[in-house]
Amino acid sequence: NAGVMQNPRHLVRRRGQEARLRCSPMKGHSHVYWYRQLPEEGLKFMVYLQKENIIDESGMPKERFSAEFPKEGPSILRIQQVVRGDSAAYFCASSPGKGTGELFFGEGSRLTVL
């Protein structure tokens, strides 16, 4: 089991461009979580998805950010019209949804906005 795979690992965008971050959960996991880590801060919850459904998006900024987890393929976190403040590490985690509290994390995608 390769674990949670995130790509790209590093992404550089200019202000106003779009950023797409992908996450493939561990095999057998149907629950995906996205977290953002700003410099000097802890991981902040963004969104929780199950296949084809957004369960909790209470941590997502109201504008420019969206997430999906289609029936086939990876989960995608999309940031439109990026601004410098979006520069951060974005982590994806998956779980089988058994309520144990154990999330399996990817290595993260580091977004830099110039």
Place this chain on the structure above:
Amino acid sequence: AQRVTQPEKLLSVFKGAPVELKCNYSYSGSPELFWYVQYSRQRLQLLLRHISRESIKGFTADLNKGETSFHLKKPFAQEEDSAMYYCAISNFGNEKLTFGTGTRLTIIP
């Protein structure tokens, strides 16, 4: 709202000395508390959860509801314990975690 506070950003301890990483929380309801660890060049991973009441790699953590604390302890530090440690909280049975800002533990040989 849930909140997790880790007051120490950095902690250095000599090898063989006791370690205590502090974690305080604020929560209404039945919280579940966790410690996650990130070793150098590795992914963030679960170290232990309070409900399991187990010792992992010599670490233990006791949930103190009166003091709303969940400090991580180890009696004798080892060099391989150097890592970033995050305390986290969730609703019972819910896997949406709220993390603290983390403590970087360095074990001095």
